[in-house]
Amino acid sequence: MKTAQVIMDTGARAAALAVKSARVDVVPGYPITPQTSIMEAMAAMVENGEMHARFIPVEGEHSAMAAAVAASAAGARVFTATSANGLLYMHEVLHMASGGRLPVVMCNVNRGIFAPWTLWADHQDSFAQRDTGWIQYHCSSNQEVYNTILQAFRVAEQINIPVMVNFDGFAISHCLMPLTLPPQEDIDRFLPPHEPEWRLDPAQPSSFSNVTNASEYAPFRQMLSDDIMASIPLVKQAAQEYKDITGMWDGDTIDTYRLEDAEVVALAVNSMAAELRLSIDILRQQGIKAGLLRPRLVLPFPAEDIINALPQNAQVMVLDRNYNFGHPGGILASELKSVLFGRRNDITVKNRVMGIGGIDLTRTYMATEIRAMLDD
């Protein structure tokens, strides 16, 4: 039996290596910092024959997603990647992928959006795509990026909904961390070849994403909404089976740390949530019973798992790296409040926006913020 290989690599390379081990067929792409390193790694692997995929360099992100949608409709396993304004430029075609029920998987390397320009991470880009009908994971380590891309293909292809795998620019995309690569045969066992129920096939003529009248349109939209909710058990199953095969676990819909007896719960996503574990330790040393709840799945928002995980009477400190314009604070806090309403009246929710445009979020800074929030 072959054993796993352990290397040191960046989050961007971890993504490219996952795409390779997923045996992806087609990769359309357009460069944008900090995503570009994924494209470059894949272009090199395609050209030197390590990866058997077609790389399509297109003229912009709108076309990248259009090519991804079409390749998926033709039955291919498709991957692309983008960041910030690239993701915003795709917005129209993101709806075409979800409405067309095409299981494209895309990495979005989180970066703040224009205007003004910034190169550094925050989560406005992915959160601004909340209503596009994509399933969204948010990852906090290079290994999780690798693992999640494989799980994302499984879920996407089981339920015919595209999946976005988000992780922070630079802190994850460009930093080296140890990375375990399971043997290819294990990956193949976890992720069988893509066998779509329907595809563009001249032998069996069909048409995709047609014009509809309201009586047809509405049921399609309802089905998409229902199926997005129905993806939660599939996300859990994918995480569990991935663990059974590879031994690796990043959480399923959520990931927790010292949560069981926590009185103060920090809630955040992406790399800041990894750093938050250290803040939790600091707070514990200071006598505050702190714990962490990290939604790994952000869309659909894992309401039941969060409701079940939160200890009695906990104060939840939501640290948002995005703005919920039109409301005070951030989007995660609003999502959380809406699931708790009427279900967990014992919980209080406090919220701060931080780390916008890449402002560094250190363990001591976040521990201090959480202490200050206790007095808010």
Add this chain to the structure above:
Amino acid sequence: MKVIARRPESLTEAKFHYCPGCTHGIIHRLIGECLDELNLRENAIGICPVGCAVLAYEYFNCDMLEAAHGRAPAIATAIKRLQPNNTVFTYQGDGDLASIGMGEIVHASLRGEKITVVFVNNAIYGMTGGQMAPTTLLGQVTTTSPYGRNKDFEGYPAKMAELLSQNEGSAYICRTAVNNPANVIKTKKAIKKALQIQQQGLGFTMVEILSTCPTNWGLSPLDALDWVEEKMIPYYPLGEFKVKED
């Protein structure tokens, strides 16, 4: 005492951030000199691209507006139509203009917008680290074409000056280079002529300038100048492609 050389007033005191040997700086200076000589500094409005010249607003001593990637011609259109007495120019790379912004530049030219486009063709996406651009030459190695651009998969390099010269709305279309002193002087003349034709209101004007990217070409600054001469100019011939008479 007679001043024989000085910084154009249309440039600020800021030091350029460009890599050693990059000719973006020369092109900035030429635009500055032309604005000075035509007495347009107080009148000019420039649009910055997304690309290595994203900070051009730090360098031009006139009103500047930062565009989204590829959108400069549409932005220039609106400004020029609202303020027809101002001189409006865009400064765009080949990724910005010929890739994501291809639709916008073609339509600005078709509509005959009375703007001046300074198009810096360095055959690569400089800012994002050397990926293939629509203008990348066949066989040219980039980070997304590590074994050289292959026409079967990546198609052919875009000849923007030739393409836009076909449009009725184009009044002045020229291609120059900045790889030697003679070509630098010709480039300055072309930029000046484009700005003058804009002032006359004859239509859309563009100067495509072959420029270097020693960093992402993996060449020394001097070898990069030779590469323009030996590789780029044979594919991208220099000269005026369209001159609309008054």
